[in-house]
Amino acid sequence: MYGRKGYQLLKDFASGEKGQLKPFNSKLFDETIEECDQNHHLMQSLMRKMQQEDLDVQNSRNADHYGALIHHLSLMRNKRCLMAYVYNRAEIVRDLAWRVGLELLDLPSEIQEKLTSLEKEYFKNHSVTLKSYMGKVGIELNVDMVPPKDPYIKVRILDDIDEGIVLSDKTTNFARHSMHFLKRTDAEPYIARGQMEELTD
Amino acid sequence: MASSSEVGGSSADYETMMSTSDVELLKRAWRNEKAAPEILQYEGALVERAKEQIELVEETIEDYVENGKDPLLVSLYQMDLDRTQFLLRSYLRVRLLKIEKFMFHNLKSEEAERRLSEQERVFATKCADDLAKHFEETVLLKLPENYQSVLKQSQISEVDDMVPQPHLDTFVVCRSNNFVSLNLYEEGESPETVEMERGDLYFIRYKIVKGAIESGQIDLI
Numbered sequence: 258m259y260g261r262k263g264y265q266l267l268k269d270f271a272s273g274e275k276g277q278l279k280p281f282n283s284k285l286f287d288e289t290i291e292e293c294d295q296n297h298h299l300m301q302s303l304m305r306k307m308q309q310e311d312l313d314v315q316n317s318r319n320a321d322h323y324g325a326l327i328h329h330l331s332l333m334r335n336k337r338c339l340m341a342y343v344y345n346r347a348e349i350v351r352d353l354a355w356r357v358g359l360e361l362l363d364l365p366s367e368i369q370e371k372l373t374s375l376e377k378e379y380f381k382n383h384s385v386t387l388k389s390y391m392g393k394v395g396i397e398l399n400v401d402m403v404p405p406k407d408p409y410i411k412v413r414i415l416d417d418i419d420e421g422i423v424l425s426d427k428t429t430n431f432a433r434h435s436m437h438f439l440k441r442t443d444a445e446p447y448i449a450r451g452q453m454e455e456l457t458d
Numbered sequence: 459m460a461s462s463s464e465v466g467g468s469s470a471d472y473e474t475m476m477s478t479s480d481v482e483l484l485k486r487a488w489r490n491e492k493a494a495p496e497i498l499q500y501e502g503a504l505v506e507r508a509k510e511q512i513e514l515v516e517e518t519i520e521d522y523v524e525n526g527k528d529p530l531l532v533s534l535y536q537m538d539l540d541r542t543q544f545l546l547r548s549y550l551r552v553r554l555l556k557i558e559k560f561m562f563h564n565l566k567s568e569e570a571e572r573r574l575s576e577q578e579r580v581f582a583t584k585c586a587d588d589l590a591k592h593f594e595e596t597v598l599l600k601l602p603e604n605y606q607s608v609l610k611q612s613q614i615s616e617v618d619d620m621v622p623q624p625h626l627d628t629f630v631v632c633r634s635n636n637f638v639s640l641n642l643y644e645e646g647e648s649p650e651t652v653e654m655e656r657g658d659l660y661f662i663r664y665k666i667v668k669g670a671i672e673s674g675q676i677d678l679i
Contacts, residue, residue, distance in 0.1 A: 290597075293605075336597075336605050340620070347589060347592060351558055375592065375596050378595075379588060379589075383588055387581075390578075390581040393580075394577055395509065397547075
């Protein structure tokens with residue numbers, strides 16, 4: 258049945274949690290593309306058959322015309338399914354760039370596994386675009402994602418970060434499970450990546 | 459937020475300045491932008507002034523910290539600065555997210571293009587190029603020839619039918635600042651009007667209040 262593979266592809270996408278990616282389903286994707294090719298060949302052969310019978314391809318209405326129409330419609334539907342799949346994944350990729358960080362290597366490895374190399378390319382290009390906009394406007398747009406209640410917050414370190422952290426007013430050694438009193442804008446990128454958690458009590 | 463001529467002003471001056479300051483305007487622009495389904499006019503002058511004021515207050519705070527002024531005062535200024543910075547950043551962020559969402563539409567519709575700032579236009583073009591390239595490489599080049607367009611379903615389509623457009627029919631909550639009378643339906647159909655007094659809250663379709671928001675008579679909440 259034409260169109261079933263496209264439907265399965267989209268169902269696979271929808272069955273993941275909203276906002277989370279599943280690994281790219283290349284098998285179904287390629288099968289859908291094959292079906293498109295098939296549709297196209299069949300459609301062309303029907304149209305050629307009509308031409309051979311000297312019928313006007315645009316206007317005559319016989320069984321072949323309708324057959325070609327079905328192939329055309331099925332092709333369009335498959336195209337829309339494929340593009341919807343890619344579009345929605347790209348939306349999630351953009352969302353990741355906003356939430357987690359603009360560097361590809363900052364993404365946790367579980368997420369990196371689920372992206373194809375083309376999607377990683379897209380992520381990189383998009384980060385570059387965002388960074389160049391932020392540079393032109395002169396303001397960083399990645400920090401301050403939630404309205405600030407207090408300028409300083411208490412955080413607990415979850416992963417081993419050690420040295421290499423540059424804060425705006427002091428340098429500290431971050432050992433695992435230690436608690437610190439940091440400026441909100443400094444701590445935000447680490448909280449987004451899951452390396453620190455905010456203590457609210 | 460202190461203006462440039464009264465940086466060391468007392469707390470009384472500070473209060474009166476807050477009510478008609480740029481912060482209020484920025485807050486209003488931010489609220490409207492957040493609630494509207496499509497992108498609104500870019501408040502270029504407001505953003506510029508806000509940026510300057512933020513820089514000024516940052517310098518003042520550094521000054522105070524070095525001179526050892528009362529740390530409570532410094533942290534109050536700091537909090538206010540943080541809040542204003544958040545407003546500015548969130549305003550720009552909401553606009554960028556809307557651009558990302560309706561990439562192709564913004565570049566096609568002239569009305570939408572006029573509302574973007576220079577840099578936003580560059581961002582939107584580059585974004586659309588990135589996405590088109592991504593589509594081409596992942597899907598379109600593998601499809602047969604007449605079906606390779608990003609914007610049209612196939613060569614046979616007469617208009618670009620694959621462009622998502624903002625939903626102007628969404629309902630929004632709004633409050634009006636003056637007495638306003640609006641047409642409920644499109645022109646040519648039955649001319650029923652809705653009349654809003656000053657301060658009334660209405661839950662109404664965005665399309666109807668669109669013009670009034672642009673002229674500043676109605677605010678979204």
